[in-house]
Structure formats: structure tokens, C-alpha cells
Amino acid sequence: MICWNPQRVSISNIILDSQWITCDVESKQRGDYARVTFVYGHNSPTERIALWSYLSHQQTVNGPCPWMVTGDFNAIMHPSDRNGGDNSWANYMDDFPNCIAKAELMQIKGSGMRFTWHNGRQGDASILKKLDWAFGNHHLLAKWPLAQATFQARVASDHSPMVINLGPRPPRQGARFKFLNHWTKHEGFDRAVQLAWGVRVQGNPINRLTAKLRLLKGYLNNLHKAHRMACIVYVMKMARRLPALRIWAY
Structure with a gap:
């Protein structure tokens, strides 16, 4: 589900699937535009193969425009992205980082909670993971170099709320000094x-x-x-x- 303020932005749906929604987002106040893919990855590694395949092949489609990919990927990038539980690294766990590399996406600078998901248990049964991510392609980070994702404390959900602030666009540089x-x-x-x-x-x-x-x-x-x-x-x-x-x- 995607909700938005129609007085501030307009959204056009591009493609809808069970694991992703890609849409064009345009600011009505400033006219800024970006393509955003919201992700909700399935629990099964086999089912997530379709998600990795989609993102990997979207680089050629969305490469020329500012593109952001964000949401619950239900996967970790590195072994250090978890605390507790099984510490083994299965072969299928390489699919996520390989997909991000192939799609030429870069992680948006983050702050706040390190692990964004908790299994709700305590003691030795407690498991923490970073399952929620925010990425951008070169054009998005060049347009908004101050973009930042803030992962807030969990309240009702087992996931941390994520707030992405693109920040102000860099000021236009004046003409360089030239001696006449x-x-x-x-x-x-x-x-x-x-x-x-x-x-x-x-x-x-x-x-x-x-x-x-x-x-x-x-x-x-x-x-x-x-x-x-x-x-x-x-x-x-x-x-x-x-x-x-x-x-x-x-």
C-alpha cells in the first residue's frame, strides 16, 4: 500500500507486483521528479528470485533517470547485518548483494537503528537483522547528494519505520572568476x-x-x-x- 499527499506530490504507477511497486513521483511545489521502487520481499528465498531478477534488469530502463529503491527486502547484505540466530551464510544469500551491484545501486546514507527487524524474543532466542534498505542510482545521488535514510525505533511493528529525506538540492554554483x-x-x-x-x-x-x-x-x-x-x-x-x-x- 502506498499513500501520499496529493497536494504535494503526484504519483503515476509504472508496474505493480506482489513484491514491488514502481512509480514516478513528482513534486508539485518544485517540479522535481524521481522514479521510486517500493519493495516488500517474500519470506522464501526461491520467491525472492523474481525480485532480484526484476531489479537487476531495471538498470537499463531506469538508468537515465533518478531512481530510488527502498523497503523491506527480507534479506541482508553482509553477515554483520544480523545478531543472533544461525550464523551460516547460504549460497542464496549472495543473490541480494549481487543484485544491487548489477543494478548499479548505492546505499543511501543511513542513521538511527542499526538492525531494523527484531523477532520479538528475548535472551538467547533474540534475533536482530537489517532487512530494510534504501538505495539510489547515480542520477538520484547526484541530484540529491544530501539524501539520508533515518531508521527510527520500533513501536507497534517488528520493523523500524524508515524516513527518507532527500534534502535540499545543492546550490547552483556561480560563474568561476576570470581575470580580464x-x-x-x-x-x-x-x-x-x-x-x-x-x-x-x-x-x-x-x-x-x-x-x-x-x-x-x-x-x-x-x-x-x-x-x-x-x-x-x-x-x-x-x-x-x-x-x-x-x-x-x-
């Missing part, structure tokens, strides 16, 4: 260099050099804006004198 040769001909260039290099900076020689270069960058940007504004004012004055002439300000 014609700045050296601008009035005030020498003064800007003198002001930047005249600031007293503490630290080793490399730190002092980089700090003064950063200061100089600010002075040169201000110098560029001042000359650019002067050019715009000049063009506006010329435009008033020659109203029939079309002039573009850069």
Missing part, C-alpha cells in the same frame, strides 16, 4: 592591487598569498562593476542625444 586583461588599463587597477596587497594577513606565506588573492578578486569585481555602470550611464546619455539610434548596453 583589459582591467589593467582601467583607472583604479593599480590602486586595487595596492589595497589588496597592503592588508596585513596572519599565517604562513601560502595562506597569506591566497588570502590576498581572494581580497584582490573582490576589489577587481567591484572595479569591473564600477566601469560597467559608467559605460551604461554614458550610453544612456548618448541615447537621449540620439533618440533614433538603437543602442544595447552590455
